[in-house]
Amino acid sequence: MEFKEKISNVTSKVISSFWGTLEHVNFDFRFKNGKSANLTHEVYGKNDGVAILLYNPSTKKVILSKQFRMPVYVAGVSNGFSIELVGGAIDDNESPENCVIRETEEEVGYSVKKVKKVATVFLSPGLMKERTYLYVASYNEDNKVDNGGGLASENEEIEVLETSFKTALKMIETEEIIDARTIMMLQYLQINRLI
Ligand SMILES: Nc1nc2c(ncn2[C@@H]2O[C@H](COP(=O)(O)OP(=O)(O)O[C@H]3O[C@H](CO)[C@@H](O)[C@H](O)[C@@H]3O)[C@@H](O)[C@H]2O)c(=O)[nH]1
Numbered sequence: 001m002e003f004k005e006k007i008s009n010v011t012s013k014v015i016s017s018f019w020g021t022l023e024h025v026n027f028d029f030r031f032k033n034g035k036s037a038n039l040t041h042e043v044y045g046k047n048d049g050v051a052i053l054l055y056n057p058s059t060k061k062v063i064l065s066k067q068f069r070m071p072v073y074v075a076g077v078s079n080g081f082s083i084e085l086v087g088g089a090i091d092d093n094e095s096p097e098n099c100v101i102r103e104t105e106e107e108v109g110y111s112v113k114k115v116k117k118v119a120t121v122f123l124s125p126g127l128m129k130e131r132t133y134l135y136v137a138s139y140n141e142d143n144k145v146d147n148g149g150g151l152a153s154e155n156e157e158i159e160v161l162e163t164s165f166k167t168a169l170k171m172i173e174t175e176e177i178i179d180a181r182t183i184m185m186l187q188y189l190q191i192n193r194l195i
């Protein structure tokens with residue numbers, strides 16, 4: 001039998017390049033039964049991202065951010081406001097760790113030095129090529145260096161939410177928290193009894 005690759009003749013065409021890039025990727029896919037099909041799949045992405053859950057083991061509080069998200073608005077949820085981990089897109093030539101430390105200071109005004117990497121996740125593997133690196137770090141009041149809020153130069157407007165861990169877990173049940181990264185990291189804290 002002639003040997004054929006499972007995936008072959010991959011070509012990509014950029015359909016839109018605005019904030020991120022939307023590509024149409026054309027390829028031949030060989031099914032288990034030996035038949036092949038020429039398929040086109042859409043793939044969206046930007047630079048990879050980072051996100052972090054900050055927790056204070058003595059006060060049993062966590063720091064989250066609240067901001068407007070157009071996709072959430074378009075979906076008709078919470079007027080478009082989403083409660084999430086601190087995070088953002090990695091700048092060119094920046095390490096994920098430096099990015100997460102930078103975003104923590106920009107978005108919520110805390111300077112943390114020691115961050116622990118927990119997982120690398122694809123948020124929507126059927127659509128997005130982005131990897132997100134997930135972190136945790138403990139904090140206390142000494143780490144607070146300013147009020148955060150995001151970069152005005154990037155039109156960011158972020159509300160800092162310091163809330164009890166118990167309340168944050170409740171907000172998963174009530175669907176006030178709907179971001180997958182945030183839910184998995186709150187559960188990570190819970191499973192590992194870090195707080
Ligand atoms: N999505 C999007 N955001 C835009 C756009 N123009 C400006 N922004 C704003 O630019 C800012 C980017 O901030 P970052 O902190 O760098 O990224 P992020 O929006 O928090 O994104 C993070 O989460 C995403 C998942 O929700 C990730 O996809 C992303 O990589 C990153 O981790 C946000 O305030 C966002 O609203 C646009 O066209 N599209």
Ligand SMILES: [Mg+2]
Nearest residue numbers: 086087088107
């Ligand atoms: Mg952000």
